[in-house]
Amino acid sequence: MNQRIGHIARNTFREAVRDRVLYNLIAFALLLSGAAILIGQISIDVERLVVVNLGLTAISLFGVVIAIFIGIGLVSKEIEKRTLYTVLSRPVRRWEFIVGKFFGLAGTLVVNTFFMAIGVFGALLYVAHKFSAADAQILVALYFIVLEFLIICSLSLLFSSFSSPLLSAVFAFSLFVIGSFADDLRGFAGMAHGFTRWIATGAAYLVPNFSALNVITSVAHQQSLSMRLVMQNTLYAVFYTVMALSGAVLIFERRNLK
Amino acid sequence: MSVSRRVTLIAAACLVISLAASVLLLRGIDRNRPKASIEDVLYLDSPKVIKRASLGFDGLMACIYWTRTVQYFGHRHFDGSQTYNELAPLLEITTALDPHMIPPYQFGASFLAPQPPNGAGEPERAVKLMQFGIDQNPDNWRLYYNLGFVYYTELHDYKKAAETFARGAEVPNAHPAMRVMAAQMAQHAGDIQTARMLWTATYQTAYEDNIRQNALSHLRALQVDEDVSKLQDAVTRFGELTGRLPNNMAELTAAESLPMVPADPDGVPYSLDAQGHVLVQNPDNFPFITKGMPAGYKPPVLPRFHNGPSQG
Numbered sequence: 001m002n003q004r005i006g007h008i009a010r011n012t013f014r015e016a017v018r019d020r021v022l023y024n025l026i027a028f029a030l031l032l033s034g035a036a037i038l039i040g041q042i043s044i045d046v047e048r049l050v051v052v053n054l055g056l057t058a059i060s061l062f063g064v065v066i067a068i069f070i071g072i073g074l075v076s077k078e079i080e081k082r083t084l085y086t087v088l089s090r091p092v093r094r095w096e097f098i099v100g101k102f103f104g105l106a107g108t109l110v111v112n113t114f115f116m117a118i119g120v121f122g123a124l125l126y127v128a129h130k131f132s133a134a135d136a137q138i139l140v141a142l143y144f145i146v147l148e149f150l151i152i153c154s155l156s157l158l159f160s161s162f163s164s165p166l167l168s169a170v171f172a173f174s175l176f177v178i179g180s181f182a183d184d185l186r187g188f189a190g191m192a193h194g195f196t197r198w199i200a201t202g203a204a205y206l207v208p209n210f211s212a213l214n215v216i217t218s219v220a221h222q223q224s225l226s227m228r229l230v231m232q233n234t235l236y237a238v239f240y241t242v243m244a245l246s247g248a249v250l251i252f253e254r255r256n257l258k
Numbered sequence: 259m260s261v262s263r264r265v266t267l268i269a270a271a272c273l274v275i276s277l278a279a280s281v282l283l284l285r286g287i288d289r290n291r292p293k294a295s296i297e298d299v300l301y302l303d304s305p306k307v308i309k310r311a312s313l314g315f316d317g318l319m320a321c322i323y324w325t326r327t328v329q330y331f332g333h334r335h336f337d338g339s340q341t342y343n344e345l346a347p348l349l350e351i352t353t354a355l356d357p358h359m360i361p362p363y364q365f366g367a368s369f370l371a372p373q374p375p376n377g378a379g380e381p382e383r384a385v386k387l388m389q390f391g392i393d394q395n396p397d398n399w400r401l402y403y404n405l406g407f408v409y410y411t412e413l414h415d416y417k418k419a420a421e422t423f424a425r426g427a428e429v430p431n432a433h434p435a436m437r438v439m440a441a442q443m444a445q446h447a448g449d450i451q452t453a454r455m456l457w458t459a460t461y462q463t464a465y466e467d468n469i470r471q472n473a474l475s476h477l478r479a480l481q482v483d484e485d486v487s488k489l490q491d492a493v494t495r496f497g498e499l500t501g502r503l504p505n506n507m508a509e510l511t512a513a514e515s516l517p518m519v520p521a522d523p524d525g526v527p528y529s530l531d532a533q534g535h536v537l538v539q540n541p542d543n544f545p546f547i548t549k550g551m552p553a554g555y556k557p558p559v560l561p562r563f564h565n566g567p568s569q570g
Contacts, residue, residue, distance in 0.1 A: 046321055046359065046361060049317070049321055050321045050325075053315075053318040053321050054318055054321065057315045057317070057318040180314045181310070181313075184310070211314050214315070216315065216318070217316060217358075220317050221356075221358045221359075223358075
């Protein structure tokens, strides 16, 4: 069972790496990190801040774009090319296919993030000439960004399991935007009354809370993050990912592929 | 030559020519367009809206707005503009996006408060900005210093300046001079020595080049003001003793037993006019001077900040 998931994940990773769009995005993200150096020079006294903010934001945004645009095609493309039938005619369960696809895409994003992070640390070394102990916090921000990717991958797969690529992209991107406003949604729920309050509160807890995973500004100011936050965010991302993947599996198991 | 190769060559030539032509045309269009500018307009002036629109990436947006602020001030200052209408909103947006970014507060204190052409002439907004900065970063003694400085130089509210310096002195790791400044402000607020002490502290503690140059220019101006006052007193003494004005600076120098003709911080000797007024020969080199200028002198629209070490 684990081996089958591993095979699907490996093939998904290979397919993603072969995808030219992916390469372009990585190159562009690295270019953006390089631009951080230039922006730092035309601004005043904020070189390090610019490098960290721009670098981590670029990693996050490009990763989100990669996760959405590759994630939405993972299932539909296999159906379109009819390769899914070949896979499912072998002793592979549908849920294994979904989980394997998820790990393949997640692996691709982790590798992407790793290379982009090298770019950010390189740019940081260029402007600051040395690393400080506080720079280790950047690793925590990168870890949170990866957690964010896991959630988005699972959501893309969820939408991909029942919808067309275009609609899946719209749904996934909308949820990313709404998730970035999750704190505001919760604030709105607090101000509302009656039925609206229930609906708003429910929506606020249902959408992914990406604002909790975004610690870029704190890290840029070398503020330390508590271990408790790291643990809570990890568990939140794991549970949310499992929830979305379970939804994807439930839908895909019942989908008529004839 | 094969057809394919010919097509490649022609396409490459078209690409290069079109690119060069479009660049040249764009330069022409830029010259013909009125100088109105993007920098005069803030399409979104609400910090809250911009913070929401940044989708949580407010740190990066703050860096972008800070860069835009620096560019805006630099361009307008270089153009000799008398107005900086967008400086305060830009600084307010930057600090709302990232309240812990310190340089915008210091920049605001130095260039939002002074009257044009040296700043935006909005000391009240500078105070508001600094107070917001202190609320967000209560442990940063430099912000108390900058706020006290605005009270002292622009609003001439020495009591509040003294209070602010005293509050800043209580911050852990505050510069020891803060306590001295608080005391000095309370007792000798209007003295030239107090002003010199404050500008020296600004020069020594600021990280940013513009702020240091500004401080240096003020220190040079203080030196000139002090020199001119002393020399003017000497002219008065000379008149009381001889019943006439000295013919030139050399005569005054001899009467005062000075080792040489007194010179400004650039080493250019001061001069005397026919009415016995002590004059700076190159007043354009000393923005912020209040004494030693010839009658009817108008300072240049674009003041020259000094960027070399002070000789005074």
